[in-house]
Amino acid sequence: MDKFLRKRKAIALLFFLPLLYLSVSAQAQTPTTSSQSIIDKTARYNDSLPTERLYLHLDKSYYSAGDTIWFKGYLINSALAYSPLSSRLYVDLINDHNKVVRHLVFPISFGLTLGNIYLDESLVHEGAYTIRAYTNWMRNFGPDQLFYTNLYVAASGSDSLLVNANSTLSANHLKIDLKFTGPKNQPSGVHDLQVKLADDKKTWQTSNAQTSASGDLNLDFDLPDNVPVKNLTLIAQDKKTNTTKLIPVNVTRTADIDLQFMPEGGQLVESLPTHIGFKAIGEDGKGINIKGVLIDKENNEEVSFESYHNGMGAFDFVPLPGEKYTAKITLPDGGVKTVNLPVIKTSGTLLKIKNNASDSLEVSVLATKDMQSASNDYTIIGQSRGAIYYAATVKLNKDYATFYVPKSSFPTGVAHFTLFNAQNQPLNERMSFINHHDNLKVEINSNAASYAPRDSIPVHITVKDDKGNPVVGSFSLSVTDDGQIKNTDINKTNIFTQLLLSADLKGYVEDPAWYFSADNKAAKALDILLLTQGWIGYDWKDILNGPTQPAFDAEPQYMLKGKVVNVLGKPIANSSVTLLSTGKIKLYKDTTTDSKGQFTFKNFPLITDSIAFVLQARNAKGRIVNAGIAVKDADIPLVSLYYFPPPVPWYVNSDSTALNYINKSAAYHDALDDLKNGPGNHLLKTVNIKDRAVIKGSKNLNGAGSYDQAITQDEIVKAGKISLLKLIEQKVNSFHEGYGAKGNNLAFMLKDKRVHFSIDGIDIDRFYEKSDNSIPNDHYYYQKEILEYFTAEDITGIEVIYSTRFTALYDERNLPDGTATLPTARAGEDVAYLEITTRSGQGPYANRSTGIFVYKPVPITVPAQFYSPKYVVKNMYPGFTDLRSTIYWEPNIVTNKAGEAKTVFYAADPLTTYTIILQGADLNGKVGYTTQQVTITSKK
Numbered sequence: 001m002d003k004f005l006r007k008r009k010a011i012a013l014l015f016f017l018p019l020l021y022l023s024v025s026a027q028a029q030t031p032t033t034s035s036q037s038i039i040d041k042t043a044r045y046n047d048s049l050p051t052e053r054l055y056l057h058l059d060k061s062y063y064s065a066g067d068t069i070w071f072k073g074y075l076i077n078s079a080l081a082y083s084p085l086s087s088r089l090y091v092d093l094i095n096d097h098n099k100v101v102r103h104l105v106f107p108i109s110f111g112l113t114l115g116n117i118y119l120d121e122s123l124v125h126e127g128a129y130t131i132r133a134y135t136n137w138m139r140n141f142g143p144d145q146l147f148y149t150n151l152y153v154a155a156s157g158s159d160s161l162l163v164n165a166n167s168t169l170s171a172n173h174l175k176i177d178l179k180f181t182g183p184k185n186q187p188s189g190v191h192d193l194q195v196k197l198a199d200d201k202k203t204w205q206t207s208n209a210q211t212s213a214s215g216d217l218n219l220d221f222d223l224p225d226n227v228p229v230k231n232l233t234l235i236a237q238d239k240k241t242n243t244t245k246l247i248p249v250n251v252t253r254t255a256d257i258d259l260q261f262m263p264e265g266g267q268l269v270e271s272l273p274t275h276i277g278f279k280a281i282g283e284d285g286k287g288i289n290i291k292g293v294l295i296d297k298e299n300n301e302e303v304s305f306e307s308y309h310n311g312m313g314a315f316d317f318v319p320l321p322g323e324k325y326t327a328k329i330t331l332p333d334g335g336v337k338t339v340n341l342p343v344i345k346t347s348g349t350l351l352k353i354k355n356n357a358s359d360s361l362e363v364s365v366l367a368t369k370d371m372q373s374a375s376n377d378y379t380i381i382g383q384s385r386g387a388i389y390y391a392a393t394v395k396l397n398k399d400y401a402t403f404y405v406p407k408s409s410f411p412t413g414v415a416h417f418t419l420f421n422a423q424n425q426p427l428n429e430r431m432s433f434i435n436h437h438d439n440l441k442v443e444i445n446s447n448a449a450s451y452a453p454r455d456s457i458p459v460h461i462t463v464k465d466d467k468g469n470p471v472v473g474s475f476s477l478s479v480t481d482d483g484q485i486k487n488t489d490i491n492k493t494n495i496f497t498q499l500l501l502s503a504d505l506k507g508y509v510e511d512p513a514w515y516f517s518a519d520n521k522a523a524k525a526l527d528i529l530l531l532t533q534g535w536i537g538y539d540w541k542d543i544l545n546g547p548t549q550p551a552f553d554a555e556p557q558y559m560l561k562g563k564v565v566n567v568l569g570k571p572i573a574n575s576s577v578t579l580l581s582t583g584k585i586k587l588y589k590d591t592t593t594d595s596k597g598q599f600t601f602k603n604f605p606l607i608t609d610s611i612a613f614v615l616q617a618r619n620a621k622g623r624i625v626n627a628g629i630a631v632k633d634a635d636i637p638l639v640s641l642y643y644f645p646p647p648v649p650w651y652v653n654s655d656s657t658a659l660n661y662i663n664k665s666a667a668y669h670d671a672l673d674d675l676k677n678g679p680g681n682h683l684l685k686t687v688n689i690k691d692r693a694v695i696k697g698s699k700n701l702n703g704a705g706s707y708d709q710a711i712t713q714d715e716i717v718k719a720g721k722i723s724l725l726k727l728i729e730q731k732v733n734s735f736h737e738g739y740g741a742k743g744n745n746l747a748f749m750l751k752d753k754r755v756h757f758s759i760d761g762i763d764i765d766r767f768y769e770k771s772d773n774s775i776p777n778d779h780y781y782y783q784k785e786i787l788e789y790f791t792a793e794d795i796t797g798i799e800v801i802y803s804t805r806f807t808a809l810y811d812e813r814n815l816p817d818g819t820a821t822l823p824t825a826r827a828g829e830d831v832a833y834l835e836i837t838t839r840s841g842q843g844p845y846a847n848r849s850t851g852i853f854v855y856k857p858v859p860i861t862v863p864a865q866f867y868s869p870k871y872v873v874k875n876m877y878p879g880f881t882d883l884r885s886t887i888y889w890e891p892n893i894v895t896n897k898a899g900e901a902k903t904v905f906y907a908a909d910p911l912t913t914y915t916i917i918l919q920g921a922d923l924n925g926k927v928g929y930t931t932q933q934v935t936i937t938s939k940k
Contacts (some may be wrong), residue, residue, distance in 0.1 A: 014904050032435055035379035038424050038544070045543040046386045049550065052076070052083045052138050054147040055498040056131070059478045059889045060485045062650060062658070064154040064665045065121040070866055072476035072891035073106070073113040073133065074921055078386030080499060082111025082923040084567060085554040086135035088860075089113050090407055092637050093189040094372045096128040097200055097647060097736060099729045103637040103720065105858045107606065108135075111923050112474055114863040114891045119153060122715075123730055125153035127246070128646035139552040141636075144506055147498070152647040154662050161188060161245070162659065163235075163652050168333065170252035172223040176249065180215035183659055188215035196235040197221055197249070199228060200747075202739050229253055230283035247652055252282035254335030259290070261341050262326065264530050265351040265419075265428035268323045268344045271368045275352060276341075276532035277286060281313040285508050285645040287311025291328035292794030295340070296320075308508050309525040312532050319344045336597035347371060349378075349396075351419045351428035355527055360404040361432060365394055365419060372396045378427075379420040384410045384434070392402050394419075411925070412436045414504040414530065424544060431534035433526055434836035435516075438466035440473065440494060440928025444916055445617070447842070450935040453909045454871040454882070457934060461893065461901040461918065467927065470899025473928075475920030479888040479905055483912040487931070495919045495927045505533045508645065552634070558854070560601040561632040564593050564617045564625070571597025575625060576618045584609050593617075608860050610717055612793070615853040628749045629853035630869070635720075661885050668883035698837045699761025700810040702801070707835070720858045725787035728834065732800055737780075746777040748784075750802055750832040756814070757783060759790075759836045762843035763814065786844055794838050801833035866890075882908040907936050 052075060059070040078085045088109055093102035099124050106115040115133075134146040142237040164179040174197075183855035190213055197205040202773040204227050211217045219234070257280055263764040264275040279291045294317065295301045302325065307317040319325065325341040347368045353361040365378065373396070380407065382390035389410045394401050412435055419428040445460040463471045480487060493502070497512035515526040542548060552559065560579070564572045574592055577599045581587035585605060593599045619625050648659045692705035694710045700706060711731045719727050728735055738749040748755040755762050768782050801807055810833045869882060888905035895901045905913075913937065919929040 004680075008842070014756075015827040018095075022821075026144075035377065035391075035393055035420070038420055038588070039381060039388060039580055040380055042381065042383070042543055043388055043476050043547075044292055046078075046383075046388075046546050047260045048547050049083070049140070050083075051078045051141055051145070052135055053078065053499050053503040054089075054133055054135070054138065055081075056133055057476045057478070057495065058131075058151075058915075059886045059890075060480050061487070062152050062154070062485070063119055063292065064662065065119050065126065065156045066664070067119050067123050067153075068864070069131075070886070070889045070891070071115050071116040071117075071241070073115065074110055074474075074495060074499075074923075074927075075111045075113070075135065076499065076923065080385065080921065080923075080925045080927065081133075083555060085137050087557050088555050089115075090134055090136070090634070090636070090637070091115065091117065092132045093124070094130045094132060095125075100637045100726065101129075103635075103722070103858060104582050104861045105635065106863070108859050115861060116582045116864050116866075121156055124153055126649075128152055128649070130646075131288075132638070134638075135555065136552045137554045139638070140550045145503070149314075149493075150645070150647050152650055154650050154665070156665070157271075161238075161243070161651065161687045163245055163247055165247050165652055167251050168247045169229065169253065171288050172225065172227075174221040174223055174249070174251065176219040176221075176247075178211075178217040178219070178236075178247070180211055180217070183663065185669050186381065186646060187213065189213060190888060191215075192239045192889065193217070194239060195219065196237075198235055199231045199736065199896045218527065225656065228283075229256070231301075233518055236708065237700050245651065246649060246924055248646070248867045250284060250646055250713065252284070252288065254331055254333075254337050256283050257331070257337060258282065259327070259337065259339045260330060260532070261339070263342065263350075264353075264531060264803040265349070265430055267348055267350070268319050268348055269348040269366075269368060269430070270319050270323075270344050270351060272348075272350050272368065273316060273318045274350060275314055275316055275531070276454065277312065277314045277528055278305070278327075279532040280307065280808050282693075286510055287333065290329045290331055292327050295326050295328055297324045299324075308528055309521060312525070312528045314528050314531060321346070349382075349419060349427050351417060351430045353417065353430045355432045355434075357406065360406050361415075361418070361434075363394060363405055364400055364402045365939070366400045367396050370861060372398060377422050377698065379424075380412065381418055381420075383416045383418075384413050390417075408433045410434045412438055413500045413684075414534070416504075416534075418540075420671075429534075433501070433530060440471055440920075440926050441468075442466065442475075442918055442920075442928040442930040444806065444918055444930055444932040446932065450937050452938065453907050453911070453936060454876075455936075457907055458902065458904045459916065461895065461903075463895045463899045463901075463920075463922075463928065470897065471895060471897070471922050471926070472897060473920050473922035473926075475893040475895070475901070475918055476891040477888070477893055477903065477916065477918045478886065479910050479911065479914050479916050481885050481887060481908065482657070482915055482933070483910055484657065484664060484885040485915075486657045487915045489919065494929045495921065496929060499927055505529070507533050509533065549588060553632070555634065557602060558604045558607070560604070560613065562599055562615070562853075562855075563630050563632070564597045566629050567628070568626075569628075571689070572625065573597060573601075574619070574620075576620075576622075577629075578616050578618070580614045580884070582612045582614065586612055587613075604819070606610075606860055607857060608721075610856070610859055612854055612856045615855060617939070624852065631853065631855050633855075635858040654770070664883040665885065667881070668885070695796075695835075695837050696797060697760075697819050697841055698797060698798050698835060699758070700800060700801075700835045701761075701813065702806050706806060708802040709804060711798040713796045716795055716797070719792045720856065721790045721898065722792050724790035724836070725784060726794065727795065728787065728798065732798065732834065746780045748780070750800070750834075752829045753832040756810070756831055756833045757836060758810075758833055760838055760841050760843040761835075764844045767844065768849070779874055788836070793841070793854065795836060797837045799835040801835060807833060863891075869906055883910065884908045887914055893918075910936070911938060912936050 006613045055074045063069060073089055075083050075086060089108050091104045091757045092100045094217050096100050102117060106113045110639055113416050119184055130148060130150045132146055132148055138145055151901055162181045166177045182188055191211045193209050195207055196203050205221055209217055215862045229251050233248055234247040235244060237244045259280045275617050281289045289307040289311055291306040293304045296302055303317055305313055309422055327339045341502050347370050349371055350366040352364040363590055367393045378396060379393040380392055383537045410503045414431055415434050416431050418426050421428055441464045443462045463473055466473050492511045492513050494513055501508050503525055515522050528726055564575045566572055572593060573595045577593060579589040579593050579601055589601050591599050615629050617625050617629055650662060693703045693710045734751045736749050737746060765788050768779060801810060887908055890903050893901050914934045916932045921927040
């Protein structure tokens with residue numbers, strides 16, 4: 001076992017080292033009895049609330065609709081050993097409107113999970129998406145601690161018109177310069193366009209425009225002050241082809257830049273020399289490089305500073321007593337902004353750490369006169385990976401104490417130091433990264449540097465530790481075509497940077513892998529990153545007073561937990577609760593509620609099919625009680641989304657690689673469909689002529705089958721346990737939140753029309769009464785409340801009534817005299833309708849049984865098998881052109897006792913190069929990754 005894991009088992013052994021006395025003004029010693037309580041309480045807190053870290057290795061970085069995302073998940077604890085706390089991984093696919101379009105559950109075994117997400121074209125449309133993955137236990141530590149990655153999904157068979165875009169903002173004048181080109185960078189010619197400037201909630205300006213013969217277009221907009229530039233998009237629609245391009249407008253207002261100054265140790269103290277970090281972030285969440293000066297209250301310039309990397313930098317400064325300082329910064333576009341520095345304290349301490357190339361960290365504690373005393377003990381503790389690795393007592397009898405902490409005391413990763421006073425109150429914190437370069441050494445050997453199309457390519461894998469010993473571990477391997485996929489992500493983030501850096505930091509980290517590159521600036525920039533974004537997430541109040549009960553349970557196995565309450569909401573103890581399943585799996589369980597009315601069912605089989613549990617609560621006489629049953633549902637996806645900068649569409653400022661992928665992707669899927677009909681059989685695509693679906697029990701005024709779109713019961717069942725609103729958002733094309741043609745109130749929209757909701761033939765707006773106190777958007781929230789009350793399980797069908805031929809009868813019903821009889825039917829405003837059919841057929845009325853609860857868990861997703869052709873004979877499938885972008889995906893590579901593993905894949909047809917990426921862990925403290933390229937030529 002790794003030496004640092006052994007240290008976690010024996011905390012007492014951490015404090016053997018009396019620190020070297022290097023300053024006449026202070027001395028660092030082993031901990032005193034009084035400070036031992038801090039150490040003990042911190043250790044107990046870490047043991048009672050262990051954190052989990054998650055990394056997903058995806059097969060590639062961008063996709064098209066109809067593709068499948070393949071991934072392997074690595075779930076470990078803070079010591080980088082596998083986490084036993086969780087057996088279920090929740091994965092959400094979130095679109096650029098922050099809506100969860102897929103919510104999936106995957107099984108975890110010994111910290112590993114395999115999975116795939118099919119990008120169904122009926123659910124996934126072209127746009128930016130975020131993958132959010134987490135366990136239920138991870139939710140206790142805030143949204144920052146979940147795993148996120150973003151990607152762009154292109155439409156299947158996208159047109160290959162490209163856009164070069166450059167946007168600038170001066171005051172409120174927005175200038176957008178565009179150039180439209182064809183797939184070979186040739187001028188696109190003249191295009192008549194309708195252009196809209198919009199954000200994710202509202203269209204701000206609309207106009208017509210025409211490109212020049214060379215495809216150039218220059219646009220100018222004068223923005224009102226209230227227009228947010230975050231998520232601002234230019235929508236360009238070609239009037240002839242009706243194709244639409246969404247072009248991000250990446251600009252930032254000077255006033256909206258988030259500029260923060262973070263003194264080392266956490267505070268500014270007068271007369272104490274301070275190392276001050278700063279970070280400037282634009283509205284897109286990314287760093288903006290700045291330069292500026294620090295001025296005092298008399299407007300004198302004290303020090304100048306400039307960003308070092310990605311909007312971050314640092315400078316040294318001594319704040320004077322009675323002064324107040326302001327930073328005056330200049331942005332790349334010439335804009336100027338002033339920001340006040342943090343308040344200067346008259347009394348306090350500082351904690352400074354220098355991480356040089358030596359084998360020790362130089363640690364300094366500085367204090368004002370009133371904080372110095374020979375009898376005043378300060379305690380400093382150092383933590384890493386959820387355990388304490390260093391502790392000492394510092395006696396301050398002069399201005400400062402400087403001592404050295406051996407880096408060998410810590411594992412590779414972020415070391416977090418905290419200084420406490422004699423009353424065990426935390427005063428200062430500082431983080432530093434220690435790198436022993438001791439992670440797994442991974443090598444790939446493919447025998448030859450080049451192969452011919454359809455050749456068999458062997459892959460030999462060898463994994464050793466830093467001492468050259470073989471390692472048994474679990475790894476995942478992806479092979480992608482460099483002609484279609486740009487493998488820049490591995491150079492931005494990987495299993496090492498996610499688990500050993502990003503997991504310890506607050507906020508979005510741009511290109512974390514760069515901080516471990518050979519760039520001469522990287523080491524200094526990493527220290528500045530930890531100065532500006534460093535955190536562990538500790539709440540010292542909870543640590544010192546004892547941790548509170550976590551809000552979210554660990555799930556070492558699937559459990560169904562709930563509570564039984566009476567009509568007054570008070571818990572019912574000793575109530576009998578039974579569980580009966582419906583579906584293929586037949587289950588019957590019973591239990592009794594505890595004194596708090598809580599119950600738990602355990603020991604379920606693996607649920608991979610749609611199933612429903614009927615829960616009943618009965619009293620001692622066996623009667624169903626007049627009570628309510630609530631289920632503690634971890635299956636419900638999270639509502640809030642931690643902001644993650646969205647990717648840029650493939651066609652904006654694109655290159656030949658992405659374009660090549662888009663062009664080949666549709667052709668490959670078509671060829672693959674033909675191939676699966678049988679070797680050598682190339683069939684025309686079959687067109688199935690079917691009657692339009694009929695929603696049984698529908699009150700559609702136009703009659704059966706008369707609609708613009710229908711969501712059938714089969715589709716609804718696949719959606720799982722979600723609200724009716726989520727179902728509509730996922731399934732109904734062009735449904736969104738927005739503003740109608742009349743007024744600025746928020747509303748549900750279908751394209752450009754305001755939506756009326758009819759449930760079993762009853763328009764829900766007939767029961768709407770406008771609030772007396774004119775609550776903003778109260779009608780929107782009225783509709784939302786009803787739509788969130790119903791679940792997908794309550795619904796058998798949804799019909800979309802949008803076109804004029806179908807809306808006429810609905811308009812006539814709602815506007816019989818030409819004037820609005822419903823609160824939201826506005827004269828002169830187009831309206832669309834959703835006709836919703838429920839199982840009960842009782843319309844928008846609440847009528848649910850008490851003492852009975854129907855719960856439908858999200859079934860476990862069983863991973864599919866990645867399809868990779870095997871060309872045993874070179875002339876197999878002679879009419880099939882193999883255009884795979886992901887050449888090979890193998891998520892289940894396990895090295896043997898010799899640290900070796902083998903696999904093999906077959907080359908596709910294009911002459912190109914492949915990038916092989918291997919990532920993984922030994923699940924006992926170490927991770928590793930590597931890449932290699934293989935060339936495919938016409939001859940070996």
